[in-house]
Amino acid sequence: MFFVWMFLLALWHGACLALVLLGLPGTWILLGSAALVDALTPADLFSARTMWMGVVLALLGEGLEFFAGAQGAKRAGAGRRGTRGALVGGIAGAIVGGLLLPIPLVGSLVGATVGAFGLATWAEHGGGQSLPGALRAGSGAAAGQVTGMLLKFSVGVAVWLILTVASFS
Numbered sequence: 001m002f003f004v005w006m007f008l009l010a011l012w013h014g015a016c017l018a019l020v021l022l023g024l025p026g027t028w029i030l031l032g033s034a035a036l037v038d039a040l041t042p043a044d045l046f047s048a049r050t051m052w053m054g055v056v057l058a059l060l061g062e063g064l065e066f067f068a069g070a071q072g073a074k075r076a077g078a079g080r081r082g083t084r085g086a087l088v089g090g091i092a093g094a095i096v097g098g099l100l101l102p103i104p105l106v107g108s109l110v111g112a113t114v115g116a117f118g119l120a121t122w123a124e125h126g127g128g129q130s131l132p133g134a135l136r137a138g139s140g141a142a143a144g145q146v147t148g149m150l151l152k153f154s155v156g157v158a159v160w161l162i163l164t165v166a167s168f169s
Helices: 002-020 026-040 048-075 080-100 106-126 131-168
Strands: none
Touching: 002 026, 002 131, 026 048, 026 131, 048 080, 048 106, 048 131, 080 106, 080 131, 106 131
């Protein structure tokens, strides 16, 4: 019976991981549910070391996602204005996109990409950059935003694997 419950926990954690693709804090929900299950069961499923490893990885994933859009804009030639525009546009776009287009993955991904592109382009052009240069910076921000979301999801997969292996051992 124990293995059935652990299998169900692994499935639940997989569903939490899918939330990351929706722009939601799925890795954090995954870690919270693992801590709750660990606290409510007599078996010591997850060691403190395992849980801390998950927290550190989740923080890494958040950081990668947060800075990827700005880094993409910077690599494409954006200045400080465009880099900040990519950060703010990516976050705001993910929220607005998720609300306006509530299709799993599509809304938040499209919103974050369009937001990073739009605000980085606007900030760069408003700061005196030529339109082609501003569009190049916006394209870099959009590519960086997509990369950041995929990196965050990959880190979430690593957390899921660590917790799943730990729960069965």
